[in-house]
Amino acid sequence: MAKLKKIYLGIIIVFLYAPILVLIAQSFNASRYRGQWTGFTLQWYEKLFTSEDIIEAFLNTLTIGLTAAFFATLLGLITALAIRNLSKKSQLVFRGLANVPLLNADIVTGISLMLLFLGLGLRLGYDTILMAHVVINLPYAMLCILPQVMGLDHVCYEAALDLGATPFQAFRKVILPELRPGIAAAFLLSFAMSADDFIVTYFTKGAGIDTLTTAIYAQLKLGIHPEMYALSTLFFLGVIAFVALLMVNWRLLKRRQGKEWV
Incomplete structure (x- = not known):
């Protein structure tokens, strides 16, 4: 039963994050066309920071x-x-x-x-x-x-x-x-x-x-444009970093409260 729960949770996590992983992979794809992998590149990130419209x-x-x-x-x-x-x-x-x-x-x-x-x-x-x-x-x-x-x-x-x-x-x-x-x-x-x-x-x-x-x-x-893939990737990474900081801050507050009660 415990294995089935873990398998179920794993499927849910894959279902939630698989599209984002595809997006991140496309932001490093040298091809401008979706579904065709032609090599690793950082050019879309470079163009992102030089695109005035974006x-x-x-x-x-x-x-x-x-x-x-x-x-x-x-x-x-x-x-x-x-x-x-x-x-x-x-x-x-x-x-x-x-x-x-x-x-x-x-x-x-x-x-x-x-x-x-x-x-x-x-x-x-x-x-x-x-x-x-x-x-x-x-x-x-x-x-x-x-x-x-x-x-x-x-x-x-x-x-x-x-x-x-x-x-x-x-x-x-x-x-x-x-x-x-x-x-x-x-x-x-x-x-x-x-x-x-x-x-x-x-x-x-x-x-x-x-x-x-x-x-x-x-x-x-x-x-x-693939630059949007790069921008979306940076957005996602920023959200992950922000959530991580919140969790660290929450743990520090809990630890501090625990010391005050001792």
Whole structure:
């Protein structure tokens, strides 16, 4: 039975990572055509760092993703704290309204945001993409933060106020540390959703600006350039390194907490 479990887990891991391994192999393939291996090369990585279009799309993806994640997380935190102070009935109503965008089709959201921006007289471009990404990420940020906010115990907060702390100091030193895991999860999920989004970005980007998703879509007509394989490989390796750092940090925190209890 134990062997069957290991075989099953091995099949799942292969199923998840085999496509990524193929992508990594193609990024070192000297041939421009998929499915033909003609030798090992690093030329696609060299061209990647000299391609202005790809670098610009990458920088747009990075800056929009980080900025949208920051504002979505901040607004999600403020909204979650506001919902906590409502009555039970009002909380159910607002939580239901916040969950509707999660179920809404991306194409509906993208078209509606495009029409809204055009109706307001805004020119589609970098700013409209950023605002659109904040809108689509806000429900996910709330979903990460709200459960922790609802589970907060205000006794410590009130005790800090009784001991002379200002409301801001009590929030920063008592409430914020309790919400830190949810805030971090909201930020990371928002950034991932922003970097991965295509439909909403496509309808709100306008001409002359691209993110990685729209740049890859534009290349589909002529065939994806191998430089994109190299960029995807670097993205994957960056994610692996980031996860590894999180795991090391988590172990160090656990070890430090264990020493404090001794």
